[in-house]
Amino acid sequence: MSDSPAPPDESPAQSRALELYDTMTRIRQFEITAERLQATGRIETSLHLSIGQEAVAAGVCYPMRTTDLITSTHRGHGHCLAKGGQLAPMMGELFAKAGGYCGGKSGSMHIADPRSGILGANAIVGGGIPIALGAALAIQQQQRDDVAAVFFGEGAAAEGVLHESLNLASLWRLPILFVCENNGFAEMTPVSVHLAATNVADFAAAHKVPATTIDGNDVLEVLAAAEAAIDRARAGEGPSLLECRTYRWRGHYQGDPEVYRTKAEVEEWTKRDPLLALRSRYPQLSTHFDELDTKAGVDIELAVQEASSWADPLPTAVLENVYAQPLGAK
Amino acid sequence: MKILKYWQAINLALREEMERDSAVVVFGEDVGLPGGPFGATRGLLDTFGAGRVRDTPISEAAITGMALGSAMSGLRPVVEIMFMDFITLAMDQLVNQAAKTAYMSNGAYQAPMVVRTLAGMHLKSGPQHSQAFESWIASVPGLKIVWPSTPADARGLLKAAIRDHDPVVVVESASLYTSRGEVETEEDGVVPLGVAAVRRTGDAATLVSWGGAMPRALAAADILAEQNIAVAVIDLRTLSPLDHATVRESVASTGRLVVLQDAPAPCSVGSELIAYAAQHSFADLTVPPLLICPPFAPIPSTPSLQPSYYPTADDVAARIKDLVVAPGARGTEG
Numbered sequence: 005m006s007d008s009p010a011p012p013d014e015s016p017a018q019s020r021a022l023e024l025y026d027t028m029t030r031i032r033q034f035e036i037t038a039e040r041l042q043a044t045g046r047i048e049t050s051l052h053l054s055i056g057q058e059a060v061a062a063g064v065c066y067p068m069r070t071t072d073l074i075t076s077t078h079r080g081h082g083h084c085l086a087k088g089g090q091l092a093p094m095m096g097e098l099f100a101k102a103g104g105y106c107g108g109k110s111g112s113m114h115i116a117d118p119r120s121g122i123l124g125a126n127a128i129v130g131g132g133i134p135i136a137l138g139a140a141l142a143i144q145q146q147q148r149d150d151v152a153a154v155f156f157g158e159g160a161a162a163e164g165v166l167h168e169s170l171n172l173a174s175l176w177r178l179p180i181l182f183v184c185e186n187n188g189f190a191e192m193t194p195v196s197v198h199l200a201a202t203n204v205a206d207f208a209a210a211h212k213v214p215a216t217t218i219d220g221n222d223v224l225e226v227l228a229a230a231e232a233a234i235d236r237a238r239a240g241e242g243p244s245l246l247e248c249r250t251y252r253w254r255g256h257y258q259g260d261p262e263v264y265r266t267k268a269e270v271e272e273w274t275k276r277d278p279l280l281a282l283r284s285r286y287p288q289l290s291t292h293f294d295e296l297d298t299k300a301g302v303d304i305e306l307a308v309q310e311a312s313s314w315a316d317p318l319p320t321a322v323l324e325n326v327y328a329q330p331l332g333a334k
Numbered sequence: 335m336k337i338l339k340y341w342q343a344i345n346l347a348l349r350e351e352m353e354r355d356s357a358v359v360v361f362g363e364d365v366g367l368p369g370g371p372f373g374a375t376r377g378l379l380d381t382f383g384a385g386r387v388r389d390t391p392i393s394e395a396a397i398t399g400m401a402l403g404s405a406m407s408g409l410r411p412v413v414e415i416m417f418m419d420f421i422t423l424a425m426d427q428l429v430n431q432a433a434k435t436a437y438m439s440n441g442a443y444q445a446p447m448v449v450r451t452l453a454g455m456h457l458k459s460g461p462q463h464s465q466a467f468e469s470w471i472a473s474v475p476g477l478k479i480v481w482p483s484t485p486a487d488a489r490g491l492l493k494a495a496i497r498d499h500d501p502v503v504v505v506e507s508a509s510l511y512t513s514r515g516e517v518e519t520e521e522d523g524v525v526p527l528g529v530a531a532v533r534r535t536g537d538a539a540t541l542v543s544w545g546g547a548m549p550r551a552l553a554a555a556d557i558l559a560e561q562n563i564a565v566a567v568i569d570l571r572t573l574s575p576l577d578h579a580t581v582r583e584s585v586a587s588t589g590r591l592v593v594l595q596d597a598p599a600p601c602s603v604g605s606e607l608i609a610y611a612a613q614h615s616f617a618d619l620t621v622p623p624l625l626i627c628p629p630f631a632p633i634p635s636t637p638s639l640q641p642s643y644y645p646t647a648d649d650v651a652a653r654i655k656d657l658v659v660a661p662g663a664r665g666t667e668g
Contacts, residue, residue, distance in 0.1 A: 073407060075403075105440075105442075106438055106439055106440045106442075107440030107441075109437065109438070109440060110437075110438040110439075110440070114438040114439075116438065116439040116442055116443060117442070118439075118442050118443060123403065123406055123407075123443070124435075124438065124439060124443070126431075127430075128426055128430050128431070131399075131426060131427075131430060131431055133396075133399070134395060134396045134397075134398070134399020134400050134402070134403065134427060135399050135400075135402050135403035135406070135427075135431065136403055137396060137399065137400045137403055138399060138400040138401060138402055138403020138404035138405070138406070138407065138409075138411075139403045139404065139406065139407045140403075141359075141400055141403070141404045141407075141409070142403070142404040142407035142408050142409045143407070144385075145359060145385060145386070145404070145409060146408060146409075152403075164395065165395045165396055165399065165426075168391070168393035168395055168396035169393075169396045169399075169400075171391055171393065171396075172390065172391065172393060172396055172397075172400065175391070176388070324440075324441070325436045325437050325439075325440055325441040326436070326437055326475050326476055327436060327476065327478075327499075327500045328436040328441070328444035328445070328446070328499035328500050329498055329499035329500055331527070331528045331575045
């Protein structure tokens with residue numbers, strides 16, 4: 005494929021669309037690659053893939069700075085990539101290599117990167133919610149205009165700590181976005197069985213937190229809602245909740261027999277592919293989107309090769325960093 | 335040097351650390367305007383303002399997680415869990431999150447946070463307001479836990495905890511809150527974590543205790559001293575990381591280990607001390623180690639049942655005397 009020059013006078017909207025698409029295709033291909041590598045045994049840890057949910061990560065993180073802080077979920081590769089996580093150390097963590105983000109010791113569900121403002125993905129449903137609250141407290145205390153954001157699924161909406169945190173964020177006007185990825189399933193249980201409320205956004209109203217429910221597969225809608233919420237937080241107006249309706253194409257975990265939904269339902273949702281949706285909004289950029297797909301594929305393959313070459317952690321790594329300050333250290 | 339009450343020493347430590355480091359913030363239930371349920375945070379709101387001293391709703395999980403997230407982001411939070419019984423509501427954030435922050439991030443993040451909590455023997459408040467869960471915390475890699483028994487140590491250990499880069503649970507004894515002691519207020523007075531204090535020297539036995547049981551340990555040693563039985567008394571001060579070396583050194587010279595604790599036995603810190611001695615002091619022990627503790631039951635609120643639950647100084651003295659004078663022989667009164 006030959007390199008097409010960018011159209012003259014590429015509008016800011018078009019540039020933005022390309023950047024958003026770039027993020028989404030990287031997430032998509034990273035997940036597909038991880039899926040393939042796990043199937044062939046090269047990744048041995050459990051994976052919770054976010055294929056189909058790319059628009060939420062891309063749209064929410066697009067307006068964020070490096071100094072803004074996020075916590076993520078067990079299904080967090082997309083959030084981490086969108087926030088600035090680098091491909092090789094992420095892949096390296098999945099390969100359990102010493103050069104992975106967490107020294108290979110934590111795996112897919114705990115990726116963390118201070119340089120990108122990623123406090124950490126989290127294996128405990130709802131575990132990252134009050135941690136993000138604390139980040140927002142620090143931001144407020146330090147009189148910064150940064151923001152904190154926490155991603156969580158609608159499964160976490162049943163955890164008490166979400167409600168504690170909405171209450172506190174509202175009381176103290178903390179600069180935090182609560183981003184709910186409502187993908188219809190808490191592990192293997194559909195929403196209709198585990199939530200009495202119609203919308204997760206309804207919970208926010210009780211705590212006087214502004215909230216909105218949007219199409220989480222429309223990255224431009226996600227972006228608009230995120231920008232509004234982030235601007236509000238930066239201006240000292242407190243928290244917001246974004247409920248993003250989306251769908252995960254793969255099972256809860258890789259290997260999930262998915263007895264709880266039909267193939268027809270999955271296929272119906274794949275037609276609402278967030279990447280295709282963005283493409284259809286900018287048909288004139290089709291060639292550019294293709295180039296971004298290709299480049300992402302190349303970059304991910306390079307990351308796989310690089311991470312594959314890294315060493316495993318040494319046996320002594322088991323006892324490293326149990327404490328930040330071991331006894332006797334200053 | 336001043337004579338301060340235990341709670342005043344805590345208050346002083348908080349005040350000093352908040353002056354020393356603007357990143358130190360205090361939050362919890364009733365800590366601000368009310369000054370804390372028992373006075374430990376009195377006056378801090380007036381001095382440091384509502385940004386740094388905050389009253390929270392009753393949300394132990396959220397406030398503990400908030401302490402963690404803020405500690406990872408540049409603050410030094412001191413969060414209060416009013417009674418250690420309520421720490422159960424904060425356990426995910428303490429155990430799954432804070433304890434593992436440095437490990438899971440491979441050192442990229444730290445969690446320099448302090449959880450202050452009240453435990454043990456609170457005015458016959460019963461089963462859900464009296465428990466001591468130090469063994470739970472001490473069994474989690476990545477957490478540290480201290481339990482001062484004197485005002486000087488209350489000040490010094492809290493300072494050390496606030497300056498530490500890891501999550502530290504600081505247990506305070508309800509029963510000691512109004513006890514008095516000397517505090518060298520003109521000195522920094524920080525007490526390092528992981529170092530036990532030898533409160534008495536002696537050659538007849540090594541009596542190890544901590545926290546609210548310490549006064550009874552010392553009283554038992556006094557009772558025995560009058561009978562010319564000199565018992566060494568060690569105050570652990572830090573329960574994790576535990577200063578096994580100081581205990582081992584004392585047992586090497588006395589040959590007898592006795593542990594007094596206010597928590598029941600199974601899977602306790604006392605059990606850990608006994609197990610350690612069995613492994614590392616086996617050749618030094620002349621009698622089996624002895625764990626003196628409450629029965630394996632919830633704590634009754636009944637005033638008249640308190641001596642049936644908590645070992646008294648007389649109990650402890652009698653049992654140590656049995657050990658020293660007639661090993662293996664049964665005492666007449668336990």
